[in-house]
Amino acid sequence: MFQQDQQSLCGSQNTQQVVIDDTTLRDGEQSAGVAFSAEEKIHIARSLVELGVQELELGIPAMGAEECELIRSIVELKLGAKSLVWSRLNEADLTLAASTGVDMVDLSVPSSAQQLKNKIHKSEAWVLDQLVKLIPRALDYGLEVCIGCEDASRADADFLSRIAECAEKYGAKRLRYADTLGILEPFRCYESLKKLRQSSGLELEMHAHDDYGLATANTLAAVKAGASHINTTVNGLGERAGNAPLEECVFALKHLHALDLAIDTTKIPALSAFVQQASGRSVSSNKSVVGAMVFTHESGVHVDGLLKDQHNYQGLDPTELGRSHELVLGKHSGSALLKAAYESLGLRVSDDVTPILLGGLRKFSSSTKRSPTEQDLIRLYQQYSNSELAVG
Template identity: 65%
Template structure:
């Protein structure tokens, strides 16, 4: 089976989500859980933030996790030296690749970018750091200049090139074309860094892998700046089940990891969030439930057992008699056709009013109310 390496950036880009701030204990716990889940690389922080951040990064290094640890740094000597002092294995030296950011943000030119790569990559190698050149805003960069960056990085001794769709403005077809073009022109490892501003981060990441990317950036639950990054859980399951590509991640450990990051970040996971949402294996529609009961494959695109989860059948406005009978059978009550019709109307009315399905106690109450009403009707007709 083909494989791809996940370089997860929950502890760096994930924490850059506005309002998110992990405690040192939370960062250490998340790092350990990511490693236990099978993630091969972690981007663990930004040394330029100061000594407190550097000390925390050193603490993560001291865990001696069986994975590669990266620091994120700007393409400057001071950032590079700060990264070298943390003990990580690799540094992502990030620099704008688009003309607008090179000129307007850095007030530099293309020649400066190439010269700094040639100057700083060898220095990083002297400090025993493996190097990734991170092309910020690569999605708006000129293709020919990206090829020149890749050539300069390779000649200077870098290992990897990161293609960052910093603004989340690409779609899968253009991602495939651009990564494929880079793949044809460089032997560097290629890493895709996608943002979800148009809801395409996962799709763009898959397209990059199909085009030849060897590494991908993810964050747990899609945590990240603005609309977030490519969610680890979505990328892992989609690569595995849709493309037969292995990431080394134990999918049964994903729910625990998701809950840990949800709690630490203070960002609640949507009920319908792909893969890890509380309701993604919950079924109400009568037609779907009937088909699911007959054969799970009728309505199962993702096996919940891959995540240590199960299908859940709930009653609601769209439920049918078959599901209602099944629910009451579990309570030890066999319904007649008349009773099923009567109770189904009660369940639908309840669900519409309270925006949820009835629990066991409420189902018992519906049944008793129906029996009482029937007894009163029959008594009054005698």
């Protein structure tokens, strides 16, 4: 598998099948202070399906009747994506999950010694006994079953294998490997998922958190190890530092692993903007893929290279997002862009005046902390060229 994946990085077609199970509406909404309205949840669900996302984790039925009704209303829209809900490892939660009409339930299983002892105060044997009882019950309800191993990155590997063996024996379809605290790094993630892949016939799903900024990297490592499903959220929304961002995973798998998930990437910016507004969580201007300035260039060396051939400084084509490169003047700009900017205003800049104007531009940018407007450029020209405007 590792050799095949290495080949894909060099551009060969990767035939591995990977499904996005987006959890913006569940784990994304669990961000502190985030609360989507019913209309916002429905809009996000529709938009994700229009993107091409195949699975949606819609919420937590145990939150109450209102949450159950909203989940049910989304299911009844028949959007075309598989629907999941999250459930604790008990009969009451499972019954509520079944009442929503979803396709699959994620039975959450605290799997680390830390959580078994200090969170639920149960033993490993108790967990396995619950799986034996609840998986068949879920199947009787007509639900597919995903076993969500919470805190899997701190769990004993042998216990994870026993969970997977029990889950598969009693009819579960999938095992979710949750890096709940975001403490994995890609090399250990790869080895952990590879071991599970070799010992289990279950679908494997990676659920990564971004506490160390490695959620996307760990998701890619899990796919390399054989994960068939990945959890994502729009903009990386989620508890604490967030989850693996949908937009990053889509583009990284497509261009770095030659694995196209058939997502309409031109629709990502609009969905990103909507989730920012609905969640009250804006992304930074330099946020990968969806940040306002990720295709904005100022450096003279970079601008010169882009003007000659965009591939000189283009690792991600902005047209895939319905965007384009933007060249802006600033402290680090060079002569080529400065002249082009003045030419667009109908002003001729001679070679002897260019260094003087560049000096003025750098002073302006340092003092104002912004790019000049057209009027600013005219004032700079008048101030530093020591000549009247030469309008072409």
